[in-house]
Amino acid sequence: MRYWKSGIFFLIAFLIQTSLLNMINIGGCTPNLLLCLVVIFSFLYEKEPYGLVWGAVFGLLYDICFGVVIGPTPIALVLTAAAVVFMRAYSNIENIVSMWTISAISFVLYYIVNWGLLSLAGIPLGLGYALSKSVWPMVYSIVVITLLYMIMIKKVVKHHNDRYFI
Amino acid sequence: MRWIREHKLIASLLSLLVVLALIFVLSTVSGFGGNFLTDFINNGVSGISGFFSSVGGNIRDGAAGIFAHKDLEKQIDELKDENAQLQRDLIRAKLEAEQLQQLQELAGILHYDYTPQTFNVVSADVSLKDGSNWLETFTIDRGTEDGITQGKVVIDGAGLVGVVSDAGEGWAKVAPIIEEGSKISFKLARDGKQLGVVAGDSKGQFTGYMLDDGSTVSEGDILVTSGMGMYPAGIEIGTVKSVTYNSDKLLKEITVEPAVKFSSLRKVAVII
Incomplete structure (x- = not known):
């Protein structure tokens, strides 16, 4: 996959994360699409650091638009x-x-690092409260990442169900 | 240099982390405020994401309409009853308004300094929300063109929502009161003489205390803003969840459930 193609995935995730997804949330929870993409791209693509590069770019954009710091x-x-x-x-x-x-x-x-940095920046957020609020988004994100995995594994590993394929 | 050439990925990662850490430190130390770049990015993102928000809103409303037919019928019946009650209340309010008018005229005759509290509001839709599921920060689709600037108070039908933390043309970021950190002066809705102070406790609710240790505050009491400080008087803050007496401080301490449900906010009003 080329860089710009993977970038489009991240761009779409960034745009719908804070808009469309919030409008159709389940119980006030939404999956963290940027995190899902960072994990899946880093997991499936060994040589190209898509997750690392686009995670930095869109993470920065995310904080500029919505972050407290x-x-x-x-x-x-x-x-x-x-x-x-x-x-x-x-x-x-x-x-x-x-x-x-x-x-x-x-x-x-991700949640512990994020919480730690927010605490360093002086944002009052209890760890217990933050983690308890992260349980359902994590479950939701696991569902999303499973779907992404099932789609993308076919592109990354051809005939992955065929044990004799080389 | 040789190590860098041999470990390009690790070197890139470390460089990236150093740059991001610098940005983080600068942002924390200097305070994250508006500048040309952040304004430019916010304008662009608000414009594009607004489209997605409206699409999402339509999908949700459509789906809700399909699956909630029986609930809607029940709600209609409840609204009819409520409407009848409101009609009766309106008639009573008209009578009270006439009495108030007479009292104001009397106050004018007696040279009593009476300043009625009036403020203008701008209604706005919540266009973007922080996706972290932790902070309830959100962005609205109105901005400086409507007179919305930093520090303006945001409310909704249920009560006090928060304060505008940053604004630009067509957008404004709102920091909810449960995260705002600032203290809010309140009074009990049933007895305006019983005052106190609450603040967000970083667990999604408020904690605070009553100024008078002889206060009769109890579970279920509704708190409204007292008018002291930046928040206008009479806006609902929340409901008292628990009351404990702190014998060291000789104060009645309270925990308060916010009146506003932040996760499902769609429309708000900004007091300008």
Whole structure:
């Protein structure tokens, strides 16, 4: 995949995350589309750091538009992408359980880093409250990332169900 | 240099993190305010995302209409009853208005300094919302062209929503009161003489205390703004959830459930 093509995915996610998705939220919760894309792109594409680059760019844009301070979102996304790249070296990308495990760890890492940076910036937000509010968005995001995985794995690994394919 | 050449990805990652950390520190130290670049980006994003918001709103309204037919019928019946009650209230209010008019005339005769509280409001749609699920910060589709500037108070039908934190042409960012950090002076709706102070407690509700330790505040009491400070008087803040007596401070401490449901805000009004 070319950089500009992956960038379009991130652009669409950025635009609908704060508009259309909020209008059709479930129980006030929405999946974090930027985080989902950062995780899935970092997990599936080994050589091209799409998640890292676009995570930084759109994370920065996100904070400029909606953040109380600029920086927590891109830093958390970049660190999450780096963690996924590190973890994928020890996992099988064709195994969906590996993807779920790495996604869950990445989400928790993202929320903790984001919370830590917001606290450093002086935003009063209890960790317990922040994590409790993140449970359902995380579940929601896992559903979205599973759908993305099922679509994208076919593009990344041709005939992935065929064990004899080389 | 050789290490950098051999570890391009790690070197790029570290450089990127250093740059982002610098931006973060600068933003935190200097305070995140409006400048040309952020205004330009906000104008563009608000314009494009506004389209997606209206599409999302239409989808939600359409879907709600299909799946909530019985609920709608029930609501219509309830609204009819409410309408009848409001008609009766209106008649009573007209009578009271006449009495008030007479009292004001009397106040004029006695040279009593009476200043009625009036303010203009601009209604706006919530066009964008922070997607983090933590902070309830949101953007509205009206801005400086309507007189909305930083510090203006935002309300909705249920009560006090927050304060405009930044504004540009066609958009304004609103920081909700539960995250605003500033203290709000309140009075009990049933007894305007019982005053107190509340502030967001970073857990989605308010905590505060009554100024008088002999206050009769109890669970279920409704709090409204007292008019002291930046918020006009009489705007509902929330309902008292619990009351405890702090014997060290000799104060009655309260936790308050906000009147406004921030996750489902769609329309607000800005007091200008």
